Amino acid sequence: MTTKKGIEVSIAASIAAQLARVEVVAAYPITPQTHIVEHLSELVANGELEAVYINVESEHSAMSACCGASAAGARTFTSTSAQGLELMHEILFIASGMRLPIVMATVNRALSSPLSIWGDHSDIMAARDTGWIMLFCENGQEVVDSIIMAFKIAENRNVLLPVMVNLDGFSLSHVIEPIEFPSQKDVDSFLPPYKPLYSLHPDKPVTMGAYAMPELYTEAKYAQETALINSKKVIIDVMAEFGERFGRHYKPVETYNTENADFAFICLGSINENISTAIDELKSNGKEAGLIKLRLFRPFPKDELLAVLKDKKRIAIVERAMPGGAANSPLYNEIASLIYANKLHITLENYIVGLGGRDVHPEDFIDVFDMKIAAKKDNNNYNVIGVRE
């Protein structure tokens, strides 16, 4: 029995963690993640979720406690944003290097300075190479479904890696949407209890987190990287099984109207909805534009992207993060390297939008399509849409 209700996406995210029967939550509040952890502590306080909620004193300790809990064999969940994600940074690498299947809802927000509590992707882009599997969500339903799938992916014996479920701060986390919740029974049968391969227990002592000399470090990292790359197959299988059971079908790369168009946008997160609106409007004026949405960002879904990119003539990569002195924004750089390696001839454009919660309008994307946003005259290879200089 599924239930459908209008609900704030943050609350829905915590209900998804509840449905996954998480056992330890260690978290520290930060806007715009707060509603997720507040609701989780309420569920624990009311006995509706049989878990320990650790009120840690920082995000660094949140991720550290999650590592301890996961290593001891508990299904572990946390959530953070922006400054919190950066404070965890050191431990993010350790969670993945030690193959701990923690799941985190990352509510994407701008990084200080200047301080901004509003949404963009500067936090996650600064953490993109931490060895975590990373999913991005466009709407509340995807958030709920992704959190449930995330545990199944993370805990798969061939994966054993932490998973981040990214959702945009405010523009997604704080909106009320109609969301369908699967029944506890159905989630239980999709996601059986976590059975760790190794755990910290006196009956079977193990040493975890030993250090590697130069003779072993490369092999250890290579094994980890291989596991991350190979996790894509498991991710695809889990998405397929989820689709069969719950009727909502996901893929690492999803598209909208790409079959009809030579031009496509590529984007991550909730801005996809604005772009879809622009595409519909363009279509009503007889113009064809497509949208390529990355649901999976790590491991980078090269093959799936290539399959939809290869017959395009022009691509606009739209991103909510500054390049930070790099040639282009992070997603652009990865797509450019993919295109170069495969000798494709596609014109790439790079647009930066929605920084620090700046509104994004469908008209902006219509202007992009119509080439009305001219490339800047200076050395920058990208356009920051709507910036006042």
Next chain:
Amino acid sequence: MRLKGLELYTEHPEAEFAVSGHRACQGCAEILGLRMALKVFGKDTIMAMATGCMEIISTPLPTTTWTIPWIHIAFENAAAVASGIESAIRILQEKKKIERKDIHVIAVAGDGGTSDIGLQALSGALERGHKFTYICLDNEAYMNTGIQRSSSTPYGAMTTTSPPGKKSIGQSTWKKNMPKIAAAHNIPYVATACPSYPFDLFAKIKKARTVNDPSYIHMLSVCPTGWRIPPDLAIEYGKLAVRTGVFPLYEVEDGRYRITYSPEPLRPVADYIKGQGRFRHLKEEDIALIQNRTTAEWEELKYLCGLR
């Protein structure tokens, strides 16, 4: 919870949970104190360890010194990692996913991992009331990275980042009082210990193991390498630290201070300072200053213990 006074601990527990083959220097009292503590904690113990000498000497992949479950995550977070482990064991037992038995979690860190970079995580874990024991192995500097000063380095000591020179005496600050900071969290048991006094150490670990809340043990751990003393004098220097009043052995049980070994009449601090290379540059007047401070702190401790 109220514990009885220290019973004299005369047995030497046979079991070993830190086995030979590790790479600690000769005369290292960190590994000695930890090994002694583990004997009393026993088999049903899970250890979270901070980065530092003990981590590095014990676990180069693919080997290990530990026969109990052990984990290392990073330098500043042993207490937070222990919080997660303790919580996980508790909920997994409640949910009957693992068998219910008395498993004790310990967090182990050096003085740097405790009084400097790990202080916040430690304070959080003590305040939250996890049932675990935190052990600070205090060798009075960052030894693992090559003898840099910490806030636990004693006044006047030479380290590689507090070198004595024309404009410097060496370490220019007085040792941070970590046990007092731990006690300020109103946890039921705080104690100082030193492996030069094994039975005192055993008894304190036994108490720490029994309380149902956080406990904190601050262990002075002589480091011949960093203190620049001959390795065969490590035990002797631990004794001198206690007998001069530089490192008193006491416990704070439910807020009540008690000296567990009285070294009175105190020997002059010069007996402790003079043979150590790290204090070699000190002049008589510097030693006099340290003597005054040591006497005053000893008197203050006696006052806290109701002995004055």
